[in-house]
Amino acid sequence: MTTDETTASAAKEVTATEAAPQASAIAHALASSERPARPSALSTSVTFGWRALLKIKHVPEQLFDVTVFPVIMTLLFTYLFGGAIAGSVSAYIAYIAPGVLVQSVLFITMYTGTTLRTDIDKGVFDRFRSLPIWRPSPLVGMLLGDAVRFIVASIVTSIVCLAIGWRPAGGVVGVVLGVALLLVFAFSLGWIWTFLSLILRTPGAIMGVASFVLMPLLFGSNIFVDPATMPGWLQAWVNVNPVSDLVTGVRALMNGEQIGSELAITLGWSAALVAVFGSLTMWKYRDPR
């Protein structure tokens, strides 16, 4: 039997079963393809955001960290420190609620890095990188999708805080503005993790380094206590820590106070993070591994 006969009989056998590819239909599909105009950077980024939402739909477990984690954080820190720091939970909640919100969301940002690393390892990123699209859009879209996760975490944390007696003076508007400022910073911080995920090889390594970066940022800040009680060297760090400015700003917005220079400082840090780590990410993205 010649090779041609072998293939012909194999093809016959294949078409006899129902779910087999059809050569003629494939040829037709190739011929009928259109080539639309190249979409805008915004459009492809939003499409990648849509992908992130589809993933949440199919794997709802990935919302576990943005729902359970903030609840535990809030309850733990409020009841653990409330009495010691402010005398009672009700006195502490106005101080801690905006702080714990910032902490929950910023902590969750590091999953951006591990998710990206998993994507790269699975090969789906090769596909995205081989498409004729604005190059950062898969990453921007991913961070946009993460914004949804951050919003869920913010809502969950706010509800828990409200349930245990938080009554923000800034009202709904103040809380929403505070969360908005937090999201801007979280989006910018995300570029550090995207960069890490392109230079480190495993999700575990990314988690390790990310925790190492996040610990001093989150705990060496004014999230839990007033820095006035801290030793001088620690105060010096807390004062230059961008998270402290962010927390002060979010607190002011939520408590209905006038926000000061923190707004400009936070936005400045955000811009700097995107400029530095966004560029590093895109530089590495051209030639990963």
Added chain:
Amino acid sequence: MAELAIETTGLVKTYGDTRAVDGIDLAIERGGVHGFLGPNGAGKTTAIRMLATLIRPDAGEARVLGYDIRTQSDEVRSRVALTGQFASVDEDLTGAENLRLIAKLYGFTPKAATRRSAELLEAFGLAEAADRQVKKYSGGMRRRIDIAASIVVTPDLLFLDEPTTGLDPRSRNEVWDIIRAMVAYGTTVMLTTQYLDEADQLADKISVIDNGKIIAEGTATELKASVGSGMLHVRVMHRADRDAAREILLRELQVDVDMPADPQALTASIEDRGRVTRALTELDAAGIGLAQFSLGQPTLDEVFLSLTGKPAEPTKEEAA
């Protein structure tokens, strides 16, 4: 359409001390299938990833469909598609969602994206699995959705990186049929494979690659001819007779006679088939019994062996 599909000179990619691709020169014409054949770690994937603009070469020049892969990578990307070695679709999404995602990224309207997705799923026999997550697909289905994703917008050049690795024979035949259908339409396909029979079946021209270098190039027939017009395999009845048998064959065939690992076997690449009959008669006259003998076209296994001095698929050699 005058320019070549792929043209490279001195392409190099280094990882640490390893020169994964060590100076590759290619001139591949448009149309048909070009096979990139080599064992694991030969540099096939690295070469293809450079040509598809996924990684940047450390040295050398390359033009794909006439566009420079360094300075015109966007032009290259809008004309080529890549199906990677591992599933290059999102396993968490359904087949239909994956195709709609790709279509939207190419600029299809949501409605057109849905239409294109349905058309491709139907053509690739995946209509029933359209709303199932890709991670629940079988290996063959996964490979089909992968290829379907590569032709959402018909590419001029398609890179297929080991498209049938790990597939069962039926799925493999299906993928082969898909590749043939695309070639019939006029798409140029660049295929990497470590399966010699796959290159033999599909590729019009083959580049044999080993240790980052191209060690031979030509059609399957040309590569086989380079080993001689055919291979004679002889197995003597008693292993003690092998040396005596080799002497006779050396004398009668006037070519080198190899002694493979099998202690009863002898192989020789033949230039003149007429001498074979005589040699066998001489063996008979010398009272050397043969368990079996065969004369055939050399397989690409043997081509690889003669080119590199080591078998491409050691397990297959042992089995033979």
